[in-house]
Amino acid sequence: MVNDQSFEKAIELIAKSANVLITTHTRPDGDACGCMAALGEALTALGKEVKLLLVSPLPQWYGFLFDEKVPVLGEDVGVEQLIAGQWGEYDLIVIVDTNSYSQLPKFEQYLKQADKAVLVIDHHVTADGLGDVELVDSGAAAAGLILLDFFKYADWPMTERIAEALFVAIGSDTGWFQFGNTDGRVLRAGSELIDAGAKPAEIYNKLYQSFSYPRFKLMVAMLNTLELHFDGRYATQYLLQRDFQQTGAAYQDTENLINECHRIGTVEVSALFVELADGRIRCSLRSRYDIDVSRIAAKFGGGGHKKAAGTYLPGPMETAKRLIFQEIAMRLGKNG
Ligand SMILES: [Mn+2]
Structure with missing residues (x-):
């Protein structure tokens, strides 16, 4: 207080x-x-x-x-x-x-x-x-x-x-x-x-309950990129510039979309990678249990809360995904 x-x-x-x-x-x-x-x-x-x-x-x-x-x-x-x-x-x-x-x-x-x-x-x-x-x-x-x-x-x-x-x-x-x-x-x-x-x-x-049709299509595009790692404990999704062009959605339409994959029972931690117009990657992180994602975000200059955080990463997409994968691998390993 x-x-x-x-x-x-x-x-x-x-x-x-x-x-x-x-x-x-x-x-x-x-x-x-x-x-x-x-x-x-x-x-x-x-x-x-x-x-x-x-x-x-x-x-x-x-x-x-x-x-x-x-x-x-x-x-x-x-x-x-x-x-x-x-x-x-x-x-x-x-x-x-x-x-x-x-x-x-x-x-x-x-x-x-x-x-x-x-x-x-x-x-x-x-x-x-x-x-x-x-x-x-x-x-x-x-x-x-x-x-x-x-x-x-x-x-x-x-x-x-x-x-x-x-x-x-x-x-x-x-x-x-x-x-x-x-x-x-x-x-x-x-x-x-x-x-x-x-x-x-x-x-x-x-x-x-006010999605525009382009935003809904953007969500569908994102869901189609879903990958599960570590026995389903880590979920990743991404969006490329091309997805925004094809759906007509805007960058701000990505808000909250990351949470969808937490409907999968095994998912403990998730990342959504969004390619920006300048080539950088915006990474949002969510955690359900013990992993403190604000620490992962802080490593790359970002911040947030224990269970919801974000940061910017260098592109291309594969590089950004690999950087976070290494962090998650360390933590999921440690927590058993
Ligand atoms: Mn707040």
Whole structure:
């Protein structure tokens, strides 16, 4: 849990700020988007001038959280513009759901030269200490849980919109209450948010039953690459640039697809390799039991959680697959 002293400092920081810029990690997920939306809503209600900024495109299924399109750095606004103050001057930067430079491509440049107060709200173990004030709790299943505690501490009104956004944050980081991080705190928060107006069935539909046909075809292409190793304990899948071209799906459509292979009973750990336009390979890792995939990701400059992590690897695909295979072989060997 975050201590009261940190909450007090965050409240002070917000109280003396008028223009607030809120951002989150690249490949924004439900926790990232939900926290941005909830905090944006709350700070606007407090009379702050709030701007939201993403560092990579928003998956379309999170669009309902925002009243208007959230600008993307490098697409809607250039980092030079941001640095030059042509896209607004801010006295407070809030970063949600990450505390790492590597998760903030391009924004990192702005952050390093900007002489602004920074507030971080995060639950990752990997941390660069980006904040002047940090609300960090690595025991929280989602950054949304920290935000909920903060809102309650600050006694800010919990509107239906905020409850919905925080429910998205918590629901998605727990795999809709299926992952091992689903604890009493998660379910208590869930019930509070439902009481405040969040509608779980409606949210589930918007998040998980809203595939576009291209995204579904991308999933089929991915499933066709499934390989099992070590008696079915390690599953790999991959997607090439050509799969995106053939299906018409976008890179952000890969979110959560890795989890499909964990329906196979033997699978303990899995990797999804995605070839990027620049030739690098994005590798997502999931673990069901003891293997700490954040350690594997960290070896290659990535990060995350024990059971869900990611990193970038050099291409081509076979090289990337081999690098991770060696790590998995070591660990599965050790664990018997
Ligand atoms: Mn998160």
